[in-house]
Amino acid sequence: MAFESSCDETAVAIVEVNDNGTHIHANQIYSQFDEHVEYGGVVPEVAARAHLSYFDPLTKKALDEANMSFEDIDAFAATAGPGLLGGVMIGFMYAKSLSMAFDKPFIGTNHLEGHALTPHLTGDIEFPYLLLLVSGGHCQYIHVKDLANYETLGGTIDDAIGEAFDKVAKMLDLPYPGGPQIEKLAEKGDKFAYKFPLPLKDKGIDFSFSGLKTSVRQRILNEDLDDQKRADIAASFQETVAQIFEIKSKRAIEQTGVNTFVVAGGVAANKLLRARLEKMCEEKSITFAAPPLKLCTDNAVMIAYAAALHSRMGKFSELSMAARPRWPLEEI
Ligand code: KG4
Numbered sequence: 054m055a056f057e058s059s060c061d062e063t064a065v066a067i068v069e070v071n072d073n074g075t076h077i078h079a080n081q082i083y084s085q086f087d088e089h090v091e092y093g094g095v096v097p098e099v100a101a102r103a104h105l106s107y108f109d110p111l112t113k114k115a116l117d118e119a120n121m122s123f124e125d126i127d128a129f130a131a132t133a134g135p136g137l138l139g140g141v142m143i144g145f146m147y148a149k150s151l152s153m154a155f156d157k158p159f160i161g162t163n164h165l166e167g168h169a170l171t172p173h174l175t176g177d178i179e180f181p182y183l184l185l186l187v188s189g190g191h192c193q194y195i196h197v198k199d200l201a202n203y204e205t206l207g208g209t210i211d212d213a214i215g216e217a218f219d220k221v222a223k224m225l226d227l228p229y230p231g232g233p234q235i236e237k238l239a240e241k242g243d244k245f246a247y248k249f250p251l252p253l254k255d256k257g258i259d260f261s262f263s264g265l266k267t268s269v270r271q272r273i274l275n276e277d278l279d280d281q282k283r284a285d286i287a288a289s290f291q292e293t294v295a296q297i298f299e300i301k302s303k304r305a306i307e308q309t310g311v312n313t314f315v316v317a318g319g320v321a322a323n324k325l326l327r328a329r330l331e332k333m334c335e336e337k338s339i340t341f342a343a344p345p346l347k348l349c350t351d352n353a354v355m356i357a358y359a360a361a362l363h364s365r366m367g368k369f370s371e372l373s374m375a376a377r378p379r380w381p382l383e384e385i
Pocket residue numbers: 060061062187188189190191214215216218219230231232233236318319320321322323324349350351
């Protein structure tokens with residue numbers, strides 16, 4: 054049984070991994086949308102308080118969904134980092150308490166490892182693969198070589214891409230979360246109407262979105278905006294992001310020499326971005342995969358799965374383990 058609380062999703066899952074495969078017995082998620090909407094983004098203290106009040110009811114729901122009681126659980130796991138520490142601590146202490154109360158092992162799991170293993174959990178994909186993780190909190194390439202063997206290859210040097218979508222949406226007076234709103238508005242726009250910069254285009258596989266954001270802001274300030282121009286800006290911004298992802302992903306694939314490319318995270322819901330990455334993989338004759346959205350945005354199934362694989366190797370955590378706001382995958 055695993056608990057996830059590193060950002061604004063409160064999640065509890067029960068997963069069984071044995072020699073016959075993986076079975077998801079329960080997957081409960083509460084997305085703290087109402088709590089943060091008035092702030093236009095996640096407020097860490099508000100998130101932590103909400104995690105605290107939602108874990109009890111969600112845990113009960115998870116046990117009901119699995120038709121189990123605490124006695125049926127073999128081990129308790131929780132995200133130990135990286136993430137917003139106040140929130141991480143809530144799920145982390147919750148799992149430790151249950152582990153102590155029921156005298157079962159505890160496993161502190163790396164949140165990024167959960168994301169990294171999701172394509173493996175959902176089936177067809179075998180190690181090694183290259184994962185592009187794009188959400189409100191993450192924007193990076195992870196070379197998933199094997200279980201507990203990961204290499205982070207570049208990432209954003211400022212905002213995560215989901216944040217950039219949310220901020221541009223805010224500039225266009227669209228509500229939070231802005232990604233889906235931008236995608237919808239862009240359908241009516243001309244994606245070549247505006248030319249925005251492609252930051253770090255010729256260099257490496259790191260991302261930077263602050264210059265792009267500033268450029269969009271300047272455009273908005275300098276224009277007499279009508280509905281068409283707003284749609285054109287949304288479409289041009291989205292097209293620019295697609296081009297950035299194509300350029301960087303090609304480079305990352307060449308650098309790693311992988312045959313499988315996976316995109317995951319909330320931003321992977323974007324149909325244009327998905328389609329462009331899929332086409333890029335087709336051209337390079339490599340396999341493209343995108344796990345179902347429910348499992349590639351923040352959830353506790355991925356935490357339970359990572360913990361289960363570690364436990365099958367006999368690796369558990371001490372109850373004295375400390376939560377880690379920063380925890381590079383290379384240190385697992
Ligand atoms: O993985 P996720 O659900 O949560 C966390 O980051 O914790 O990702 C949420 C992010 C938000 O920034 C949201 O605006 C973005 O994913 N997003 C999208 C789309 N759907 C969600 N961005 C672009 N296009 C979308 N269709």
